[in-house]
Amino acid sequence: MSKSLIGKLDVLSVFIAWFLLLAFLIALCYGKLFAPPEASASHLVYIFGAFLGALVVHIVLALFNRCPHCNKCLTVQxxxxxxxxxxxxxxxxxxxxxxxxxxxxxxxxxxxxxxx
Ligand SMILES: [Zn+2]
Incomplete structure (x- = not known):
């Protein structure tokens, strides 16, 4: 796999993680405000699980996404x-x-x- 592709996938996984976190928070607020108390909250578990999955992908790819000048991870501060x-x-x-x-x-x- 080329290095620029690893970089793109790494950054993409961060965007996906941010999006899923936002979706989780919105679904959480929506559930608190509008859903009946007996409604199932299993979708929250799925969204959060997908968020964790994107996070793991990012952590793995970030290890390979390094600066050509100093060899440190570009997306890890x-x-x-x-x-x-x-x-x-x-x-x-x-x-x-x-x-x-x-x-x-x-x-x-x-x-x-x-x-x-
Ligand atoms: Zn550098």
Missing amino acids: GFKPPHPASSGDWTKVVWHWFSGSIVCIHCGQRVNTNGL
């Missing part, structure tokens, strides 16, 4: 603040991934996400 040359934290990296170019949060070098 850890506890250190991002490099001052980068435009934000790891969520910014994910958000700008499909624009084709991001700045590494670890070393501040520009990374071409289509040509990893």
Whole structure:
């Protein structure tokens, strides 16, 4: 599998996880407000399970999604603040991934996400 494809799938799994978390919270609020108390809440378990699945996919792929300059994981920030040359934290990296170019949060070098 090519490195740029791993990067795309990694970022895609983050977007899916964010979407599922949002869907979970909306379904939770909806259930609390409108559903009768005896209604089944099994869909919440499924949505949360899918969220956990996307999270696991992201964690595995993130290990292979590394910066060509410093060899650190591009979408994993850890506890250190991002490099001052980068435009934000790891969520910014994910958000700008499909624009084709991001700045590494670890070393501040520009990374071409289509040509990893
Ligand atoms: Zn780097």
